[in-house]
Amino acid sequence: MWVDSHCHITHKNITELGDVNSLVSAAREQNVMAMLVINCRIVEELPTLLDAVHSHENLWCTVGTHPHDAGDENEKLITEENIIDIINTHKKIIGVGESGLDYHYNFSSPEDQHISFRKHIRVCRDLDIPLVVHAREADDDIIRLIREETNGKGVRGIMHSFSSSEKMCMEALELGFHISFSGMITFKNAQNLRDIAAKVPLERLLVETDAPYLAPEPYRGKINQPAYVPHTGKILAQLKNISSEEMAMQTTENFFNLFERAVRV
Numbered sequence: 468m469w470v471d472s473h474c475h476i477t478h479k480n481i482t483e484l485g486d487v488n489s490l491v492s493a494a495r496e497q498n499v500m501a502m503l504v505i506n507c508r509i510v511e512e513l514p515t516l517l518d519a520v521h522s523h524e525n526l527w528c529t530v531g532t533h534p535h536d537a538g539d540e541n542e543k544l545i546t547e548e549n550i551i552d553i554i555n556t557h558k559k560i561i562g563v564g565e566s567g568l569d570y571h572y573n574f575s576s577p578e579d580q581h582i583s584f585r586k587h588i589r590v591c592r593d594l595d596i597p598l599v600v601h602a603r604e605a606d607d608d609i610i611r612l613i614r615e616e617t618n619g620k621g622v623r624g625i626m627h628s629f630s631s632s633e634k635m636c637m638e639a640l641e642l643g644f645h646i647s648f649s650g651m652i653t654f655k656n657a658q659n660l661r662d663i664a665a666k667v668p669l670e671r672l673l674v675e676t677d678a679p680y681l682a683p684e685p686y687r688g689k690i691n692q693p694a695y696v697p698h699t700g701k702i703l704a705q706l707k708n709i710s711s712e713e714m715a716m717q718t719t720e721n722f723f724n725l726f727e728r729a730v731r732v
């Protein structure tokens with residue numbers, strides 16, 4: 468079985484393909500049996516995510532604010548204590564995210580992004596729960612803020628849809644992170660990323676769709692969905708010289724080792 472360790476299954480773009488029930492069924496037909504649904508806005512989106520994950524076995528979600536939304540006044544009102552309360556109330560919440568920094572778009576100011584990211588890191592440090600990190604053109608600050616908030620120890624978590632440098636990858640591994648690859652590694656022009664993926668130890672690899680974004684080949688440009696995970700997993704398997712079945716088993720085991728709160732049914 469495969470796990471999609473990062474998807475946005477209730478995103479408005481994905482509803483063109485079907486509702487949550489039909490996306491989950493389509494995924495199961497491709498042996499994608501579990502999914503982690505990532506929260507981008509706590510105030511507006513979390514109730515919908517909780518509904519979705521409560522009605523399906525082997526679906527879980529995170530709680531967090533995407534760096535794009537860090538400046539949103541409603542999201543800014545959410546404190547560290549609020550996030551801890553939310554996690555303690557809902558068993559199906561197994562991690563914190565989407566978190567991180569995005570200086571490419573700067574939809575929120577870097578200052579607001581830092582406040583939000585530091586808050587998330589502290590929650591993960593205090594609860595020993597994984598952090599899901601989005602990094603774009605902010606590699607040095609991502610590593611620096613994690614080190615600063617954890618006394619250099621790091622936290623458990625994921626560098627999601629990895630597309631940063633090899634240096635960043637090695638630093639993240641050193642801080643205890645897992646590295647998750649999306650459909651990007653199937654793109655022709657992504658040799659650099661494939662070279663990095665080949666260097667990640669097997670027990671630290673994860674695979675994701677980031678649906679509805681970044682559909683893998685042969686669906687590039689289309690709306691992505693969890694059912695497409697095996698297309699990315701197959702490339703990852705080739706890079707590590709193992710079979711797709713072995714990669715499915717390994718990344719599934721890695722997922723459940725990392726997310727201790729995810730109880731498999």
Ligand SMILES: [Zn+2]
Nearest residue numbers: 473505565677
């Ligand atoms: Zn995401």
